Amino acid sequence: MTTFEAILLTIVTASTPLLIAALGELVTERSGVLNLGVEGMMIMGAACSFAAAVTFDSTLIGVLAGIVAGVAMAALFALAVLGFAANQVGSGLALTIFGLGLSGLIGAPFVGARRDPIAPLDIPVLSDLPIIGRLFFEQDLFVYGSIALTVLIALYLGRSRSGLTLRAIGENHGSAHGLGLPVLRVRFLAILFGGACAGLAGAYLSLVYTRFWAPGMTSGRGWIALALVVFAAWRPAWVLVGAYIFGAATVLQLHAQAAQFGVPAQALSAIPYLATIIALLLLSLRHGRAIGAPGSLGVPFVPDR
């Protein structure tokens, strides 16, 4: 395997958690709820999945635990913003602070433990093709799953009746409520879906990407996933593109550090964060105000009567 191939493979692994988390947040935001707790749900997914996988020596149980952790965190957020109509920005932030702390508690006994890599799916014949063979046909299940998820969400939002309902609620919850649509129920489910995705993304980070647990290991990936949704103008296909661009930036930055160009390592580490700001800026330059944002995004729903 050439270095070039290796780089392409690592880009895929670096992009997949961003993609999964951003897709979940996209669905949540399309229903009109802004959940800034992605980072917190993601790191809880990473901690719980790793703890469960080591305890039961099973990657499957680990992944399920990660999803459950993400959903549980999302449910807490939903209770605050839907049940009590609390401020969404603040509550999301609180969820992130809470998740970063709690994950440290859960992960503490597992610092230093390691998991074996999970076997990739090897599609016979095709995976032997030069260059593209390993890239396209010998990835792990999560990678294929994340791409399938992109397609499914695009179809769900664009082609299904239930997806239309969700978008209508996100666009104008007052009118949707007037039409008798179940605003809070749809939003509740959308928030839980976002949590499940963030938890899964966290599980991927600790079980596949690093294969160990370290406190604060998401290091801003949840925030980058949030930026990706804006960058993609709330469209699933563009989330896919954006996730891979950011995955590439992260990986190239790591390779540049290893190659020692004489540029300080810290400057290279700052690239993903600066890239996020620049991406958001370029998007605004092209379109003016944030285009494609759901009309009711971030507004608490309290029905008039």
Added chain:
Amino acid sequence: MRFELTPRTSVSPVARALAPVAAFVTAFLIAGFVIWLMGRSPVAAFDVYVLQPLSDPWSLQELLVKATPLALIAIGLSYCFRANLWNIGAEGQYVMGAIFGGWLALKTHGTDAGAWVLPLMLILGILGGALYGLIPAFLKTRFGVNEILTSLMLVYVAQLTLDYLARGPWRDPKGFNFPQSVTFDPAATLPSIVEASRVNYGTVFAVIAVVVTAVVLGRTLFGYRLKLTGDAPRAARFAGFSSKATTMAVFAISGGLAGLAGISEVSGQIGQLQPSISPGYGFTAITVAFLGRLNPFGIMIAALVLALTFIGGESAQILLKLPLDLTQAFQGILLLCVLSADAMVSNRIRLVTRGGGK
């Protein structure tokens, strides 16, 4: 089963004042439950977290030390939050203040520079924080970029910058390769209020900030303008208040105060630049601002309350072997409770079981 919300027509001031207290008690009960789940005694934890620091003179002094940066930053953030602008990058502005001010301390190190060094350092600190805070504000007003994400991303950039400086060009050449700068000269050190105490003039700055803010918010046109911009942006526009000018102003104020907190901490408590200069003050200050109901005097009390969680967390780590992360988890759940309690004050909530309601 579901919740049903209806806006309250009138809100009692007593309920509004008691909401943060209720939130605090709820957060404490949740934390106690978590500690019980971890197989420890919640009563012992309460003793170490709250009662011991409050009954020990050394801890009381430490309480002021930790509350100072929290109050300074949170006061600044209250300007932003009142105008419904989300500066969540105070941690970065704090670090940038320390870098700007610290630069002068290192430049004048070993020279006979006089008494002008410290005041200029403080001004540079304010400037550094304010300029750094103005980046997301400028991107928002000029290009419409969301300030939440940009201000947060800049935290990582500021921390990496400090890390680079402390390990690289600004490292003490005689420091046995420790990643830290030289110790600041006495002329670049923020003095203690009382001889040999750890409480320094940063605390005085915090109290001044509280009083000035109370006057600005309650007695000036600018304060009214903030309130109007936050509560009724359309009305603010009709009144001729420029939302862009307001945005720039509040980000400069909050960045400047965070920068002042940063340089005060570095020149007072730490005495040198090192890769990490904050246990997360910039993020905790968000909780402080909301727990204090965005009111300057409320923030002063809330800063003391959250300083207690830092001190209690440190002693719990030593005495009970409870990890420091518990403090952060508690701060998160506290913020969630505070925001929920706030919302509950303005909305009536009924639990409707299936078949009930309409």
